[in-house]
Amino acid sequence: xxxxxxxxxxxxxxxxxxxxxxxxxxxxxxxxxxxxxxxxxxxxxxxxxxxxxxxxxxxxxxxxxxxxxxxxxxxxxxxxxxxxxxxxxxxxxxxxxxxxxxxxxxxxxxxxxxxxxxxxxxxxxxxxxxxxxxxxxxxxxxxxxxxxxxxxxxxxxxxxxxxxxxxxxxxxxxxxxxxxxxxxxxxxxxxxxxxxxxxxxxxxxxxxxxxxxxxxxxxxxx
Ligand code: SF4
Numbered sequence: 001x002x003x004x005x006x007x008x009x010x011x012x013x014x015x016x017x018x019x020x021x022x023x024x025x026x027x028x029x030x031x032x033x034x035x036x037x038x039x040x041x042x043x044x045x046x047x048x049x050x051x052x053x054x055x056x057x058x059x060x061x062x063x064x065x066x067x068x069x070x071x072x073x074x075x076x077x078x079x080x081x082x083x084x085x086x087x088x089x090x091x092x093x094x095x096x097x098x099x100x101x102x103x104x105x106x107x108x109x110x111x112x113x114x115x116x117x118x119x120x121x122x123x124x125x126x127x128x129x130x131x132x133x134x135x136x137x138x139x140x141x142x143x144x145x146x147x148x149x150x151x152x153x154x155x156x157x158x159x160x161x162x163x164x165x166x167x168x169x170x171x172x173x174x175x176x177x178x179x180x181x182x183x184x185x186x187x188x189x190x191x192x193x194x195x196x197x198x199x200x201x202x203x204x205x206x207x208x209x210x211x212x213x214x215x216x217x218x219x220x221x222x
Contacts, residue, residue: 002081002088003049005040005074009058015097018067021059025082026074030101031136032125033199034163034192040074041198052085059092068095068118077104086116097121097156102146103137109149120156122146124187126166127174144179151181159188162208162216172220184221189213 006024008014014022026040039045059069069089076082077100089096095118100108102122111117124147125131131140150156160167160175172189176182191208208216 002052002085004052004055004085005046005049007050007055007058009062011070014070014072014099015068018097019065020068020070020097021062021066022070022072023055023085024072024074025076025079027078028073028075028101029078029103029137030075030125031198033134033197034161034202034205035198036193036196037074038196038198052088056088056092059089059094063092063094066094068097070097070099071117072099073101075101075103077107082107083111083116086111090116095119099123100146101125101137102143103139105142105145105149108146112149112153112155118155120146120150122150122156122158124158124160124175124179127171127178147179148181151179151186154186157186157188158182159190161192162189162213163192163202164205164208167216169216169219172216176220184217189217 004023005026008022011020011022014020024040026046027043028041035041039047076098086096097119098111098117099121108120125135128140128144131137147158150158160172176187191213194203194205194207197203
């Protein structure tokens with residue numbers, strides 16, 4: 001049995017501009033304190049799995065009404081049955097968007113080469129120098145490699161969750177400068193969501209407003 005962590009039948013936000021179903025996979029190898037999916041990160045908080053047998057019939061039935069499937073996490077590239085799951089979805093003819101924290105570039109490359117994934121959204125959380133201290137990620141150069149794959153192939157986008165007080169204009173500008181291939185089309189900012197954070201201290205922070213995100217999105221390029 002392929003045991004997924006969760007399934008959302010319909011989303012209008014997880015694949016911008018598309019109507020998509022969403023599969024959630026666990027675990028995760030990072031520990032972003034502002035993570036709003038701790039149930040996919042902390043094993044003590046894992047809930048009952050959703051068997052793929054409960055998911056595929058829905059996708060088969062509604063594939064004509066869906067633009068695709070978003071595979072997200074947690075960190076999907078850690079999921080042992082990812083390739084098998086994607087092969088089953090591929091047989092249905094559904095396009096797939098993979099969300100990743102970027103820690104497994106060789107797998108992302110292979111999945112793109114095998115056309116099991118159509119587009120990739122890779123998280124770029126912080127300047128690479130801060131990854132180990134702030135999100136407990138020891139090999140940030142692997143994230144950089146995944147970002148380079150996405151930028152070189154033009155097969156997706158890079159995104160940063162803006163945490164108030166941390167992601168200042170200066171910090172975001174530093175991040176943008178580190179990857180000359182980033183531009184206003186392939187780099188997106190998204191607001192932090194308080195309420196269910198991995199580190200409860202972050203729940204007291206206000207979410208960035210749409211206006212703030214828009215302002216920052218313009219300012220980091222000037
Ligand atoms: S935000 Fe993503 S990468 Fe960070 S801990 Fe949560 S699921 Fe993992």
